[in-house]
Amino acid sequence: MRDLIIVGGGPAGLAAAYGAYEKGVKDILILEREDTLGGILNQCIHNGFGLHRFKEELSGPEYAQRYIDMLKDTTVDILSGTTVLELREDRTVCALNSRQGYFELQAKTVILAMGCRERTRGAISIPGSRPAGVFTAGAAQKYLNMEGYLCGKRVVVLGSGDIGLIMARRMTLEGAKVLACVEVMPYSGGLTRNIVQCLEDFGIPLYLSHTVTDVRGDRRLTGVTVSKVDENRNPIPGTEMDFDCDTLLLSVGLIPENELTRGAGIEIDPRTNGPLVYDNMETTLEGVFACGNVVHVHDLVDYVSEEAARAGASAANRILGKIPEHRAVHIKTDGAVSYTVPQYIRENAEEKTVSLSFRVRKILDDVKIQVSDGQRTVFTAKRTHMAPGEMEKIQLPREAIGDARDLTVSVEK
Amino acid sequence: MKEMICVTCPKGCRLKIDEQTLKVSGNSCPRGTVYAQNELTDPKRVVTTTVPVSGAILPRCPVRTSAPVSKKLMIKIVQELKKYSLTSPVKVGQVVVENILGSGADVIVTRNL
Amino acid sequence: MYDVLIVGCGVVGAATAYALSRYQLKIAVLEKENDVAMGATRANSAIIHAGFDPEEGTLMAKLNVRGCLMAEELCRKLDVPYRKNGSLVLSFSEDEDKTLEKLYRRGISNGVPDLRILESEELHELEPNLSPTARRALYAPSAGIVSPWDYALAMAETAVRNGAELFLETEVHAIEKTETAWRVHTNRKSFETAYVINCAGVHSGQIHEMVAAPAFRIIPCKGQYFLLDKSEGTLCTRTLFQCPSKVGKGVLVSPTVHGNLIVGPDAVDIENCEDTSTTAAQLAFVRKTAEKTMTKINYRNTIRNFAGVRSNSDRKDFIIFFGEEKFLDVAGIKSPGLTAAPAIGEYVVKLLENDGLVLRKKEDYTDSRKVIRVKELSSSEKNDLIKKDPSYGRVVCRCETVTEGEIVAAAHGPIPAKTVDGVKRRCNAGMGRCQGGFCGPRVVDILAREQNRQKEEILKDKEGSFILLSKL
Numbered sequence: 001m002r003d004l005i006i007v008g009g010g011p012a013g014l015a016a017a018y019g020a021y022e023k024g025v026k027d028i029l030i031l032e033r034e035d036t037l038g039g040i041l042n043q044c045i046h047n048g049f050g051l052h053r054f055k056e057e058l059s060g061p062e063y064a065q066r067y068i069d070m071l072k073d074t075t076v077d078i079l080s081g082t083t084v085l086e087l088r089e090d091r092t093v094c095a096l097n098s099r100q101g102y103f104e105l106q107a108k109t110v111i112l113a114m115g116c117r118e119r120t121r122g123a124i125s126i127p128g129s130r131p132a133g134v135f136t137a138g139a140a141q142k143y144l145n146m147e148g149y150l151c152g153k154r155v156v157v158l159g160s161g162d163i164g165l166i167m168a169r170r171m172t173l174e175g176a177k178v179l180a181c182v183e184v185m186p187y188s189g190g191l192t193r194n195i196v197q198c199l200e201d202f203g204i205p206l207y208l209s210h211t212v213t214d215v216r217g218d219r220r221l222t223g224v225t226v227s228k229v230d231e232n233r234n235p236i237p238g239t240e241m242d243f244d245c246d247t248l249l250l251s252v253g254l255i256p257e258n259e260l261t262r263g264a265g266i267e268i269d270p271r272t273n274g275p276l277v278y279d280n281m282e283t284t285l286e287g288v289f290a291c292g293n294v295v296h297v298h299d300l301v302d303y304v305s306e307e308a309a310r311a312g313a314s315a316a317n318r319i320l321g322k323i324p325e326h327r328a329v330h331i332k333t334d335g336a337v338s339y340t341v342p343q344y345i346r347e348n349a350e351e352k353t354v355s356l357s358f359r360v361r362k363i364l365d366d367v368k369i370q371v372s373d374g375q376r377t378v379f380t381a382k383r384t385h386m387a388p389g390e391m392e393k394i395q396l397p398r399e400a401i402g403d404a405r406d407l408t409v410s411v412e413k
Numbered sequence: 414m415k416e417m418i419c420v421t422c423p424k425g426c427r428l429k430i431d432e433q434t435l436k437v438s439g440n441s442c443p444r445g446t447v448y449a450q451n452e453l454t455d456p457k458r459v460v461t462t463t464v465p466v467s468g469a470i471l472p473r474c475p476v477r478t479s480a481p482v483s484k485k486l487m488i489k490i491v492q493e494l495k496k497y498s499l500t501s502p503v504k505v506g507q508v509v510v511e512n513i514l515g516s517g518a519d520v521i522v523t524r525n526l
Numbered sequence: 527m528y529d530v531l532i533v534g535c536g537v538v539g540a541a542t543a544y545a546l547s548r549y550q551l552k553i554a555v556l557e558k559e560n561d562v563a564m565g566a567t568r569a570n571s572a573i574i575h576a577g578f579d580p581e582e583g584t585l586m587a588k589l590n591v592r593g594c595l596m597a598e599e600l601c602r603k604l605d606v607p608y609r610k611n612g613s614l615v616l617s618f619s620e621d622e623d624k625t626l627e628k629l630y631r632r633g634i635s636n637g638v639p640d641l642r643i644l645e646s647e648e649l650h651e652l653e654p655n656l657s658p659t660a661r662r663a664l665y666a667p668s669a670g671i672v673s674p675w676d677y678a679l680a681m682a683e684t685a686v687r688n689g690a691e692l693f694l695e696t697e698v699h700a701i702e703k704t705e706t707a708w709r710v711h712t713n714r715k716s717f718e719t720a721y722v723i724n725c726a727g728v729h730s731g732q733i734h735e736m737v738a739a740p741a742f743r744i745i746p747c748k749g750q751y752f753l754l755d756k757s758e759g760t761l762c763t764r765t766l767f768q769c770p771s772k773v774g775k776g777v778l779v780s781p782t783v784h785g786n787l788i789v790g791p792d793a794v795d796i797e798n799c800e801d802t803s804t805t806a807a808q809l810a811f812v813r814k815t816a817e818k819t820m821t822k823i824n825y826r827n828t829i830r831n832f833a834g835v836r837s838n839s840d841r842k843d844f845i846i847f848f849g850e851e852k853f854l855d856v857a858g859i860k861s862p863g864l865t866a867a868p869a870i871g872e873y874v875v876k877l878l879e880n881d882g883l884v885l886r887k888k889e890d891y892t893d894s895r896k897v898i899r900v901k902e903l904s905s906s907e908k909n910d911l912i913k914k915d916p917s918y919g920r921v922v923c924r925c926e927t928v929t930e931g932e933i934v935a936a937a938h939g940p941i942p943a944k945t946v947d948g949v950k951r952r953c954n955a956g957m958g959r960c961q962g963g964f965c966g967p968r969v970v971d972i973l974a975r976e977q978n979r980q981k982e983e984i985l986k987d988k989e990g991s992f993i994l995l996s997k998l
Contacts, residue, residue: 033921035470045475045523047459051422059461061475061524065505083921096900096929098919101909120961122753122830129803130832132986132993136963143967145463148473149981149994173462173491174998192418192425197458201484218800219990235806246995259925262757300423385427463998473998495998 001106003027003319005093007084007260008113010039012292014067015305016111017076019312025319028076029105031095033083038064039115040138041301043145046166048193052302063301087112087264091287109287109315112261112275113308116293118163119253126158128215131222137163137251141170150174152247156224157181158212160389162190162299164251169198178204179243182226184211184233187363189253189389191299211235212248221246254297264288271339272296278328279345279354280314281307289315296341296357299391303357307341310355317350329401334410336360338388345401353395360386360411367411369394373404386411417452419445457481461523462491464509468501469526476509477523482516489514501526528554529883531710531719533698533733536567537678537867538859539725543690544681545871546878548893549885553690554717555682556710558697559988561948562941563678565727567864568951569751569802569834571791572674572782573765575862576613576666578633578641579775584843585873587636590862592869594638594668600868604680604895606673607783613669613765614644614653616660616819622769626664629770633666640667655761655822669765671783674864675951680895681868683940687892692941695989698726701736701853708737708852721883723854723874728799728837730845730857738850742858746799747838749791750808755827755959758787766819775861777815779823784926784957789816789823791834802833829959836860846873848881898935899953901927922972923965925958933969937976944977946970947987970994 003025006013009032017028036042041049044060051057054066071078082097092106118136135143135151141163143149153176157164160183168178181199186209188195199206207226213235214225228239256274258266267276267284274295275283282289291311292304317323328344340358356371364386371379371394378400386392401407419426421444428439430449437449451457459481466474482490490513497509499522507522530546532539535557543555557564577591601608617623626643633641644663650656652665686692693714700711701722710717726733731744765780782788790812809831816823839845839858844866849855854877856870863870879885900908900918911931912919918931936943936952943949946956946969955969956962962969970993974981985991 033924042524045463045477046461047477048423057422057459059475059477059523062505065525081920083924083927085927096908096912096919096921098912098916101912101919102905104905117960118963120829120959120963122828122961123826125752125804125806125809125825125828125831127804127806127809127831129801132991139963139966143994144998145475146471146473147967147971147981148463148465148998150996150998151994153995173460173488191423193420193423196418196425197420201456201458201487213806215803218802219988220992390425465998 001108002029003107004029004109004111004315005105005107006030006111006113007087007093008032008039008115008294009037009078009080010113010115010292011041011064011067011301011304012113012115012294012308013111014064014071015308016113016291016312016315018067018070018074019309020316021074021076023313023316025316026075030076030078031082031084031093032078032080035081037068037078037080043138043142045145046170049301052300053305084260087260087288089264089285109289109318111311111315112283112288112290112294113292114257114260114294116254116256116297118250119255121250124252126212126215129218131215131217131220133217133221133246134215134248134250137161137167137249140249141167144170144174150176152176154179154245155247155249156212156226156243156245157249157251159183159250159252160188160190160195160206161251161253162194164249165190165194165198167249167251168204169202172202172204178202179245180205180207180226182207182210182212184209184229187387187389191389192387213240215248221248224248254293256294256297258294261290261294269339269343272341276344277342279342280317281311281342282314287318296339299389303391303393306355329404330406331356332406332408333358334408336362336364336411337409340409347401351398353397356394356396356409358392358409359388360392361388363387364411367413370410370412371396371400372408372410373402374406374408378402378404378407415453417449419448421445421448456484458484458487460487460490462494464494464497464499466499466501466503466526471526474499474503474526475523476520478513478516478518479521480518482518486514486516490516490520494520527707528552528717528719530721530723530878531556531708531717532723532725534724534726534729535562535678535682535692536565536725536727537563537674537864538727538856538870540678540682540685541867541871542723542725542856542874543685545875547685547688547690548887548891550888553685554719555685555690555692556696556698556712556717557692557694560695560944560985561951562682562692563675563951564988566834566836567678568675569832570674570836570861570864571778571780571788572671573613573778573780573865574608574670574672575865576633576641576669577636577638577862578629578664578666579770579862580636581842582632582635585846586844586862586866589844589866589869589873591637593862593866594670596868597670597672597865601672601677603893604684605897606676606680608670608672609783610668610670611764611781612665612667613767614649614663614665615767615769616656617662617769618659618818623662625769626662629664638666638668641665653762653764653766655820656766657818657820660819671765671780672864673783677864679941679951684893684895686940688888698733698736701733703737721852721854721878723856724849725856727859728835730837730855734849734855734857737853741849742845743840744799744858745838745840746796747836748794748796748801748833749836750804750812750833751788751790751831752809752812752825752828753830753832754787754789754823754825755829756785757827758823759785761787761820761822768819777812777819779816779819784954786829787823789813796835799835802835804831804833829961844870846870846877852881854878898932900929900932922968923955923958925960926954928953928955930972933972934976937973942977943973945985945987946973946993949973
């Protein structure tokens, strides 16, 4: 029986391991499917990581290296090249690698840190032919940054998620021509800074409220048709624009990878596609915690680390017998707030405040975030600007919770 | 008055700068002031790319400029770096090119390989 | 000089080659694409039909029922994913009840075993997620589901293992009658053969017309599909049909052998038989039609849309006849062609024998195939395998749990996978919910390494479908 097994050695897994270690857990094992630690950070060679966590602007690999270095002199064990096939309800982890073969390990606590995957063409049913040349932005990023191959010369990017924007710049720097970035929503899905430094810096047009309505070419992509959409996101006939391109990059959203989670019978929040979690990042299966993009998709790795450290510390508390067996308060959402993480808060836990993350469904200016217990507003915070592409965080003081059964987070003008 | 979005950090502050006095508002940290003033005179960005590396688990090593460089130099720096290659082992922070194209910034390795 | 030359290696060509390869014959199989199963075989409903649809007395009826009967044993022998899941034709009205009865009687007359009509209660007990408006159903327990490309590949591989020669990327340009034989001209070289068998699918009309006057017309008919993630794959156990209409068997909802859910197809006659593009309007039609069968399908979990082109014809039946002396047309093999294929192979052998081809069985014939699928092995089997070959312990495709060893095996099989999609058809890598987003680059890597090729040469699919355009 191991004290703590962490599934995934990306940013969440690494920070969770360090968080648990700092709280006194010695027996920690990270299972990582790739040969090296760091996860997706390894292909994110652009800068912009670590401003919150390290007060420095780092590239993805550098950020990962900080954590790898932090774990160097600890007792944390790492099994790389190891894929977890199954998690059972009794916290047995079934895994496969080329050295030990197939094996099962039981743990007192498990932290799920599998990250997320990209939505594909299929998920959004883009019609047309199915030639080579349609890539998720992340796949193109891997080819370019890890292996040194350019997958396209004339590129249209569908979706204004951060990876797509970053890749628009990256491919431009390597000599490709990025013709357009097309976004079905009336606002960008990525960080505003990326619109500026990845599109505007290079004169790449951004078409909001547009989508790809046809894909041409039966071998390699030869072109796409882009149409304007109405408020219900239906293409408007007569607005078609044709682009001659050899590549369509998709940056149309990320989906938490929760196949293991579902297999273990853990409850999933359909809004986040991640497990329901308490404020200590524990899932509905006791002793199993989750953190990072497997819970909800983050924009910033710094916040992944923060959440993961909390998961690690909470797992430590479980192992050391400090178990928060208290009444749970359900966090509901209203209006423009699309979800919150955590979805439940346990009363009387150690920390004085609860870090509550959420997203809004539309762009909002000069608004007030409100938390109410049904009778009264227990917390407010002002924001000058909120956007769906940018995760919001509030620190909710525990005393604000009082004896409420549930709390509702909303955004008011 | 010119408006812009600060790209220094992911917060994306909406800045306003007076073109005459170079006075900046809307920033939530001092970096915003520097950013806005640079944007008016000589916009600066960090350049990130890769350089071939032999003997490592990967054929490419990620690198970046140690500080923001003039935006005009971005593509030139990526092109210039095509002249360079590395041999494993390399360490984070190792300098690949000093003061690349006179930009004032070094190009440094960003991954141990 | 070949005894038999088969034009086209879809499931029909593969089944024919497989059936013939048991005899002491020199066989050539010509395929214009870079892999087998590249036409209708790789894009269809993947159903083994029971055989109550074709009209009594037709060749189609006979070969369908026979093919359905052969499937289970054949799939066991050749290690092809198959499940006898049974099918249901649903009735939503009194009129359709009558259709069920007609199909029932036809099925009995065609020799379909164990058919029965289910009343509402039993129906909804068997398929609890069915739309409540379904009132009765024709149940055919002998129907099944199969991996269609693997079915074709397994038969083609077995034929190759037993000496049949497969020529990929070999397109027939002309067929010439010599004094004693046929000379088949291709983009590569010419082949001399005693018999030509035309299994060219949507192109079989053109091949026929290279040697004879037009005798039939192929009418390519496109069908579009949704393939959904495994999260939806358990919504039904059996294949759910609606009552057939003039345009075909209609939109079905079915599990696949890989655990996904398939919904489709529509049926639209098209001009260009290579046009497998999908359209928003027809996909919407498929979805709307399927709603009658089941409303619980969450289309947000779609992992892929695709379209296949069936080689329908101006005839009601399959077109299997000597279009010219020693030139056998096996054309217009529309649905249930996948089901009928092994029976067609058998039938072709009989026709050739009747025509005077001397058939002597091979003594050293290998009628089996084994595919290693790590996911399906027990833990001790996994460990034994990994001890022998550690590459079976490295998972490359995480969605479908496919290991490096399996991809290497696909790259070195009897018909080696040359492309990323070829690997996918052989071992499922890239078939899952991320659609190769994660494993695609690794598959390219492994193919390049194993086949000693440059990464830029590795194609996604057909000739020209380059993935990487340049190296930095």
